[in-house]
Amino acid sequence: MDVSPPHIPVYNLFAMTWIDRLSTGWKAWVLLFALTMSAAAPGVFNLPALDRDESRFAQASKQYLETGDYITIRYQDEYRNKKPAGIHWLQAGATAAFGEGEHLDIWTYRVPSWIGAGLSVLACFWLGIAAIGRRAAFVGSALFGSSLLLTSEAHISKTDGVLVFLITLAMGCLVRLYLRKDNDKRLAIAFWIIHGAGFLIKGPVISLVAGMAILVLWLWDRRDAKWLKSLGWWPGPLITVLMVLPWFIMIQIATQGTYVEGAVGKDLKDKLVSASEGHGGLPGYHLMHLPAWFFPGILLMVPAVVLVWRYLRHKTLESLGDVDRDGLKFLVAWSLTTWIFFELLLTKLSHYILPAYPAFGLLCGWAAIRMIEGARVPVSRYVSAALFFIGGAALVAFTSPWAIEALQVDKAGDFKTVATDTVLAQWAGSTDYPMFLWWIGLGAVLLGTIAMAVRKVSLAIVGGVLAAFVLGWQARIFVLPTQTWVQATETAKLALKEVCGIPHQDCGDEAGPDRVLALGFAEPSYVLTLGTQNLHPPETPTTLPEEASAYPVVYLVNLENKRAQVDFAAVEASAQSLGRCETRSEPYYALNYSNNDPSAFIAVRYEADCGAGAN
16 A cells, blocks of 8 residues: 655645555446446447447447348448457347347447446556556546546447457556566466457557567666567467458458458558548647546546656655556557657548547546645646646537537538528527536536645546536437437438338338438438338439339438439439329438538438338
């Protein structure tokens, strides 16, 4: 247990006592796991399928269940040669266990990410105990576990929630090898098993993060590599190869040798040499996003940098406690190299830097304990308080009805086929959600800011974690689920339901179609939540079938798309020539956030014979 200097003020001694109570025994593990799992839970169950990556991942996993082929990764009829199959195995397994029917519910595909994020906080705590002591590890893990980026990735069915767990666990093995210098072969084998699992989730990212940290430590220690001896013991690397190679060979065969070309020759290459899919940014991109994405940990980020530099460079903090210098070196090597690499990478997305967040959190936890013990960093404390306030203010604004109303007014003017007032009238009511969590979150942001400014560090941390938790709940329970106007597929479903156009929908005397034919709309969430069989451009036919048995035929048309207008005119001409009858929904308006384009949906149901309800 850490030994506190006798000059600590009474308030800080009280805070330290509570940190000791919370960070010892089984309750520490339960509290940290529950923090992340409960913070993310509303998003897992309340949010519709997100475009585009989440729905592409989930759709590929759904097709594993539909086809029984657990090797080849497909999105409808196309190969999806981008990432390894590990995440799809986990998502398919979770959906097989918890899903039902046609497996159209997105939440089942999110379970691995959700659990992975929760386990990553436990791995962070386990790593931190060895590197910086139990007190600092608990505080740092709480900051990491409540961070906005982690809790957001926890409810998105992609690779990152699981990947950050495996990377953190692998780094936990490495830090013990580095600190103990005993070349424990059990830890080395554990590292290689975890490394193999990480490779199956997202390819060489885990190799990159661990490898860069090892290289920096080797240089820092003047090329001392004795602690790495057990990692070179041949069974370890062989285990990774045996975990990855069989699937790799099978998918190469199944895809006629195109997997490597797609995953390495295109996906990885595009990210390294250009801004893939338009996701670019200058160096400093991730740094600028820290106030929001690393909220509430940003509260201690600047003091952590100052205090770690002060200790490692000048060794001026020995009087503040028994600090493991090598543990700090390890965290710095891990966090700094990961951050620099992704800042220099030409393709930039906010979640890329998530593997550095456990190290960020632990460094902030270490700084928090040092400040409670008496370390003085007045300038950086005020700077961090200001950054925390900026991040908190952004979250408060994002979850407020006034910001949403302003955005609606701005985006409603983008429609070409309908008047702005008509769009706003349909969108009215989307800001009528409860605000009690919002007010608590606002108060917690102010509490954290003020407490940090007056050196009440432990109170500031409580305020920060509370703010992140309640503002996250506000967004995931009340705000995001009610904003159908920015969820294009959910808006499209409203039009489809009006004409009994949802596949296999039971409408009493009528039945839903076998599939939907979309014009001017092709988002992956449409395919995932309505069914793999549904068509979108350019596969959508523009002529109606002659066989009466093929009806009903239902089209979903985005009238804001010029090509869709032309194609729909061809469909209407075909219906007229064949004498088909139609039922048309009212228009429904949405902003497609994936491309920032307005969408005006109508659903049109065609029948072979004119009957009740046909126009």
